Amino acid sequence: MSRIAHRPAAGIVSFAVAAVMLAGCASGSGGGTADSTTDAATGSSGTDATPAGDVQTGGELLYLEYQPFTTLYPPQSGFYPNGGIIANITDRLVYQDPVTLELEPWLATDWTVNEDATEYTFDLRPGVTFSDGTQLTADVVAKNFDLYGLGDAERGFPVSEQINNYAGSTVVDEDTVTFSFSAPAPGFLQATSANGAGILSEATLDGDVDFFAPGNATQVVGTGPFVVADETVGTELLLEAREDYDWAPPSLEHQGRAYLDAVRFTVTPEDAVRVGALTSGQADLVRYVQAYDEQQVTGAGLQLFAPQTQGVNNSLSLRFTNPILSDLKVRQALVAGVDAQEVVDTIFTENYPAATGVLSHTALGYVDESDRLAYDPEHAAELLDEAGWTLDGATDGIRTKDGQRLSLVASEAKPQPLSKDTLTLVAQQLAKIGVELKILAADAGTFAEAIVDPDQVQLYHSMVARSDLDVIKSQYHSQNRNSLLSTDAELDRLLEVVSSTADPAARLEASKAAQDYLVEQAYVIPLFEEPQVYGAQNYVHGFGWDSIARPIFYSTWLEG
Amino acid sequence: MSYVAGRVASALGVLLAAFTLAFLLLQALPGDAVMIRFESPELGLSPEQIATIRESYGADAGLLTQYGHALAGAVQGDFGFSAATGAPVRVLIGEAIGSTVLLAVLGLLTATVLAVALAVAATLLPWSWLAGAIRSLPSLFVSVPVFWLGIVLVQIFSFRLGWISVIRPGPLEGLILPVLTLAVPISAPLAQILLRSIDTARAAPFVGVVRAKGASEGWLLANNVLRNAAVPALTIAGVLLGELIGGAVVTETVFARYGIGRITADALATQDVPVLQAIVVLAAAAFVVVNLGVDLLAPIVDPRLRRRAAA
Numbered sequence: 001m002s003r004i005a006h007r008p009a010a011g012i013v014s015f016a017v018a019a020v021m022l023a024g025c026a027s028g029s030g031g032g033t034a035d036s037t038t039d040a041a042t043g044s045s046g047t048d049a050t051p052a053g054d055v056q057t058g059g060e061l062l063y064l065e066y067q068p069f070t071t072l073y074p075p076q077s078g079f080y081p082n083g084g085i086i087a088n089i090t091d092r093l094v095y096q097d098p099v100t101l102e103l104e105p106w107l108a109t110d111w112t113v114n115e116d117a118t119e120y121t122f123d124l125r126p127g128v129t130f131s132d133g134t135q136l137t138a139d140v141v142a143k144n145f146d147l148y149g150l151g152d153a154e155r156g157f158p159v160s161e162q163i164n165n166y167a168g169s170t171v172v173d174e175d176t177v178t179f180s181f182s183a184p185a186p187g188f189l190q191a192t193s194a195n196g197a198g199i200l201s202e203a204t205l206d207g208d209v210d211f212f213a214p215g216n217a218t219q220v221v222g223t224g225p226f227v228v229a230d231e232t233v234g235t236e237l238l239l240e241a242r243e244d245y246d247w248a249p250p251s252l253e254h255q256g257r258a259y260l261d262a263v264r265f266t267v268t269p270e271d272a273v274r275v276g277a278l279t280s281g282q283a284d285l286v287r288y289v290q291a292y293d294e295q296q297v298t299g300a301g302l303q304l305f306a307p308q309t310q311g312v313n314n315s316l317s318l319r320f321t322n323p324i325l326s327d328l329k330v331r332q333a334l335v336a337g338v339d340a341q342e343v344v345d346t347i348f349t350e351n352y353p354a355a356t357g358v359l360s361h362t363a364l365g366y367v368d369e370s371d372r373l374a375y376d377p378e379h380a381a382e383l384l385d386e387a388g389w390t391l392d393g394a395t396d397g398i399r400t401k402d403g404q405r406l407s408l409v410a411s412e413a414k415p416q417p418l419s420k421d422t423l424t425l426v427a428q429q430l431a432k433i434g435v436e437l438k439i440l441a442a443d444a445g446t447f448a449e450a451i452v453d454p455d456q457v458q459l460y461h462s463m464v465a466r467s468d469l470d471v472i473k474s475q476y477h478s479q480n481r482n483s484l485l486s487t488d489a490e491l492d493r494l495l496e497v498v499s500s501t502a503d504p505a506a507r508l509e510a511s512k513a514a515q516d517y518l519v520e521q522a523y524v525i526p527l528f529e530e531p532q533v534y535g536a537q538n539y540v541h542g543f544g545w546d547s548i549a550r551p552i553f554y555s556t557w558l559e560g
Numbered sequence: 561m562s563y564v565a566g567r568v569a570s571a572l573g574v575l576l577a578a579f580t581l582a583f584l585l586l587q588a589l590p591g592d593a594v595m596i597r598f599e600s601p602e603l604g605l606s607p608e609q610i611a612t613i614r615e616s617y618g619a620d621a622g623l624l625t626q627y628g629h630a631l632a633g634a635v636q637g638d639f640g641f642s643a644a645t646g647a648p649v650r651v652l653i654g655e656a657i658g659s660t661v662l663l664a665v666l667g668l669l670t671a672t673v674l675a676v677a678l679a680v681a682a683t684l685l686p687w688s689w690l691a692g693a694i695r696s697l698p699s700l701f702v703s704v705p706v707f708w709l710g711i712v713l714v715q716i717f718s719f720r721l722g723w724i725s726v727i728r729p730g731p732l733e734g735l736i737l738p739v740l741t742l743a744v745p746i747s748a749p750l751a752q753i754l755l756r757s758i759d760t761a762r763a764a765p766f767v768g769v770v771r772a773k774g775a776s777e778g779w780l781l782a783n784n785v786l787r788n789a790a791v792p793a794l795t796i797a798g799v800l801l802g803e804l805i806g807g808a809v810v811t812e813t814v815f816a817r818y819g820i821g822r823i824t825a826d827a828l829a830t831q832d833v834p835v836l837q838a839i840v841v842l843a844a845a846a847f848v849v850v851n852l853g854v855d856l857l858a859p860i861v862d863p864r865l866r867r868r869a870a871a
Binding site: 282 | 589590591592595598606609612613616617641642644645646647648651652655656711714715718719720722725726727728813814815816817818822823826828829830831
């Protein structure tokens, strides 16, 4: 009965302070770690919280996760629970600063890229070891990327969606490795910084896809600051700090071992229990605070962090291969008939900024498309009239054309926050312009079949996070996630230009062209910029996140 | 001896039927686990890659081939690998079963105690208004959603009063609220059956005779009525096992317990056939064993059944 953690609150952080922090995060200035915001906030309110200099080493942090992980295979780190673990047990060749998005040395001390971005050579940092004691060598690094870049269908490994045009590797010497590509691959450097390219040990890479499944987590070995020390399938994972860790990104102030001794991931699927456990002092840090629960966290005077995922916005993809949506005017009407601002105001909080383009406003290559995405129900109605969908003879307010009702189906995005509520509100908005929107209700198998059939699901709700221009190709290319179920060769071509233009300026232009095309064709209805929302006790300091908001515990410490 | 052999044979028959039926029903559902796991657009796999993966999993093999394969494995206690995560089903179930069995047994025991307490109180309390109120409690209990009850208990005893920790609780501490959550709705039908049988037994002529001899109501209840009323309640307890499994799905999610209920919910969400197969066989086995236990126990409680069996 006495297991509830009672920690002395050293500095009582007022509600105002929490509000300041919130504002900081929401405006995008809230840095990659909590320290910058926390200290600014506490400083301004004059409380006696321990300054950032007095870092305390030791302790175990209890982290409540929403779902159990499904695999620790790095290319499948896109699923939040997977990525949250992989980000802390592996290191990458290159470090991406989560604020500036600059690429900096990490396991690679230096690199060169040839003119047309078809050859990348990395010099490796000496003295790096895996937690199983083996050395980081050029051979192991080559083996990692050969698997990620080429896949291995026999063992069940697909090609990583983040690595395009990979041809092979050459080990130049003990600490130099060259990767070559069949076509320019300008996104590769960023790909080497992502969780999807976490470097694994030789023995780990010999496993098949089931080696990375739950139950075997302690066998997945990287060079990261934490090691999986214990696993209880479906409920718990214990990460322990490596005492001998000494290869943090050189640009970080913090070097050496992690401050925490351990991080305990505990799966707590019920939202109310996660937040209640935090506010009643039973947990140190929780992930996935729902928008309607944010007030509870800030109201209790606790810290709330809402880092942005900085990729393709949470949006609805309009499947234009469906006969109804093949008409540009109908698609334009849907775009004009959805009020993203109302969605944010009604369902979400200021941590979910309304979308102003295909990409998040803090993402690389962001283009402001807000003019062409504006809410204009009257114009939407005109467009539908012009397209022949009229209200003549409609008995229930839904437009018809040649006897067919203007009825569409949207699919719920289970991993995304409050998807069903979002779609319900969008359906209400569309009903005002005479469009019926139904939300697909189905079992898993029917759902899996329906979402790849444009005649069953016309509006597909999704998002994707990655801090590289290639992210737009991941989402919309017909050979990747293909959220549009596209048959549009021009779109594919524009996206391929993004992923294969070596010159940085020209690549930005290419991304702009692709975004413009998506909006001109009214292929997408962007809704909001999706954050990951964490709640933390006030004695938790230095909690960080990477460029796509996965938790980073390396510099986290507990006060008191 | 032949009675026991017959029971075992029929039990095995039930298991095989459950296995086959579950297999057929799961196959009849649209889509399959490999599709759900790998064809999600979120993974960004190309159609060719998916085709290779499908082939390596044998996802498109004939129905009979798949059935034979699954059955051969199941007979040896090997239910293969979870199609959703790749973890061995044996490991998943093995890690989960202990906690669920403990929860279910304690839940059933608590429910029984609760039901008997309610029935006795409703029968013996001298104040008719209170007895009436207690009589209506089972109807209330049976309509309480398990999910809601769990959340309310957590809110009050853990978050408000801070008496019990729901996050990483001690082994005993972690059982209190889940067992209560599970026991309340289960106790309702038990209490109702018990009450009704008690009423019937109390109206029986022999009770009138005993009462006329000067026995008190309490003595009557303990020595004559309860024993007569127990058999229907015992029989319903076997049926309530299904309720327990359903309750475990919700309870384990709310209390973040890892058990068969949680696995079932996850496996259903991902249409994870190997896992679901194993759970169906497990649940069928539990039913068979419990009902066998009830059948063997009933004659001990009620000697009239014994005589009939012997005749």
